[in-house]
Amino acid sequence: MTGSGTPVPPLPTLLVIPTGIGCELGGYAGDGLPAARLLAAASGCLITHPNVMNGASLYWSDRRIHYVEGSALDRFACGDLALRPVRRQRLGLLLDAGIEPELLQRHLQVAEGCRASLGLEIGPVLRSDAPLAVSLERGPSGASWGRLGRPDALLRAGEALQRAGATAIAVVARFPEDPASEALAAYRGGSGVDALAGAEAVISHLLSQHLGLPCAHAPALSPLPLSADLDPRAAGEELGYTFLACVLVGLSRAPDLVPAPATGAWSDPQLLRPDLIGAVVAPADALGGAAVLACSERGVRVIAVHNPCLLQVNAAALGLEVLPARSYSEAAGLVLALREGIAPAALQRPLPPLTWLQAR
Amino acid sequence: MPSTRPSLASTRSEVELVKALLLRSLHLQLERPPGPLRPAIEAALASHGRPLRWAITAAGERHLEIEAVVVGEADGIRQSRA
Numbered sequence: 001m002t003g004s005g006t007p008v009p010p011l012p013t014l015l016v017i018p019t020g021i022g023c024e025l026g027g028y029a030g031d032g033l034p035a036a037r038l039l040a041a042a043s044g045c046l047i048t049h050p051n052v053m054n055g056a057s058l059y060w061s062d063r064r065i066h067y068v069e070g071s072a073l074d075r076f077a078c079g080d081l082a083l084r085p086v087r088r089q090r091l092g093l094l095l096d097a098g099i100e101p102e103l104l105q106r107h108l109q110v111a112e113g114c115r116a117s118l119g120l121e122i123g124p125v126l127r128s129d130a131p132l133a134v135s136l137e138r139g140p141s142g143a144s145w146g147r148l149g150r151p152d153a154l155l156r157a158g159e160a161l162q163r164a165g166a167t168a169i170a171v172v173a174r175f176p177e178d179p180a181s182e183a184l185a186a187y188r189g190g191s192g193v194d195a196l197a198g199a200e201a202v203i204s205h206l207l208s209q210h211l212g213l214p215c216a217h218a219p220a221l222s223p224l225p226l227s228a229d230l231d232p233r234a235a236g237e238e239l240g241y242t243f244l245a246c247v248l249v250g251l252s253r254a255p256d257l258v259p260a261p262a263t264g265a266w267s268d269p270q271l272l273r274p275d276l277i278g279a280v281v282a283p284a285d286a287l288g289g290a291a292v293l294a295c296s297e298r299g300v301r302v303i304a305v306h307n308p309c310l311l312q313v314n315a316a317a318l319g320l321e322v323l324p325a326r327s328y329s330e331a332a333g334l335v336l337a338l339r340e341g342i343a344p345a346a347l348q349r350p351l352p353p354l355t356w357l358q359a360r
Numbered sequence: 361m362p363s364t365r366p367s368l369a370s371t372r373s374e375v376e377l378v379k380a381l382l383l384r385s386l387h388l389q390l391e392r393p394p395g396p397l398r399p400a401i402e403a404a405l406a407s408h409g410r411p412l413r414w415a416i417t418a419a420g421e422r423h424l425e426i427e428a429v430v431v432g433e434a435d436g437i438r439q440s441r442a
Contacts, residue, residue, distance in 0.1 A: 018415065021415075070413075071412070071413065078398075137385055139385075139387060139417060139427040140387055140417070140425070140427070141417035141418065141425070141427060143415070143417060143427060145385055145413075145427065145429060147383040147384075147385065147429060148383065151381040151382075151383055151431070152380060152381050155381070198413075201413055202383065202412060202413055202429050205412050205413050206383075206412060206431070209412070286415075288397075288415055288416025288417070288419060288424075289414075289415050289416075290398060290402075290414070293396070293397055293398040294398055297396050297398065311415075311417055311418070312418070313415075313416050313417065313418065313419050317419035317420075318397065318416070318419055
């Protein structure tokens with residue numbers, strides 16, 4: 001028998017809740033945050049992406065949670081990047097030239113407020129040299145996607161901010177609006193897909209991959225008319241005039257992205273390396289993304305949580321071995337068991353039989 | 361970033377062919393590969409451009425459905441005053 005008061009080392013854990021597929025939990029305005037906080041407490045070290053953490057005017061800061069843009073998180077899971085925790089980032093603010101003057105002013109006031117009230121280091125600020133021309137799409141599955149007509153303008157502005165000393169970049173792009181659309185009504189009512197999310201991910205992926213910096217995106221939109229039937233999960237996005245505050249807070253302590261050395265291994269002991277990942281937590285019906293597949297290939301435990309969404313890409317369909325969890329509470333229990341070195345099977349009844357290796 | 365080819369000069373303006381970045385949406389149906397799925401999917405997407413974002417959106421016994429956005433290039437023309 002053993003037991004002591006010695007702190008148990010963290011178990012770096014990835015939390016993935018894919019964007020734009022209507023996840024019941026995490027598919028709205030930062031409503032994955034409570035699950036992230038719980039998993040951070042269970043693991044001692046959680047790596048997750050902006051879609052989980054961003055609640056527009058609502059956010060939460062926790063030193064155990066590492067805010068990593070989705071494509072960088074994929075590259076981390078694939079072993080191509082390590083993460084270097086930092087005290088603070090210097091945030092460049094990239095504003096789409098397509099934003100109207102009043103809406104632009106609202107966003108600048110958020111940046112000023114975050115400087116004055118939260119002590120964040122923000123600036124330089126730059127407008128793109130052409131409107132980014134964001135368009136929204138839906139794939140055949142119903143998942144939200146999108147593109148931008150002027151990716152060159154985005155990348156030019158990002159490069160200029162990086163040259164001017166920005167170590168992380170918050171992007172605000174003007175998004176198309178259709179306040180009367182059925183899709184928006186469904187989302188606000190708690191039964192739809194976030195139509196903006198796919199295009200947002202494309203913007204931040206493109207910029208982060210190009211610059212190698214932490215990046216995240218907030219859409220610029222006009223305020224919506226008041227709704228008495230607003231779902232609580234969508235409410236975070238209707239408290240203010242912008243979605244920018246959570247992005248600035250998340251990026252302010254986002255870890256640096258450190259590419260794999262051309263030869264040998266990372267030598268910096270402060271780095272959070274991909275070989276340290278102990279588990280990945282993802283919706284049970286959305287396991288077909290790069291991060292989960294890469295972790296599974298590398299033998300990292302995949303915890304598949306019941307969290308209904310548009311897709312049905314589950315462990316059986318993909319031939320993956322997973323630990324099933326009925327909720328994020330159960331997933332946190334499994335993460336804690338792994339962290340403590342308790343075999344998850346020992347927590348089930350009936351206890352699975354011992355397996356025998358057949359003698360030759 | 362756009363890369364510039366040799367310009368085709370005119371008397372009153374500069375006309376140059378440029379490579380413009382282009383984001384392209386894709387929906388692919390792939391035969392299910394025998395080994396790990398991720399490298400096979402990324403290889404299939406690479407023939408259409410640099411994969412930016414992708415996901416398996418349906419998985420059957422023989423086929424996988426992939427939705428993606430890839431980065432490609434397209435020829436464009438930029439005109440400026442000489």
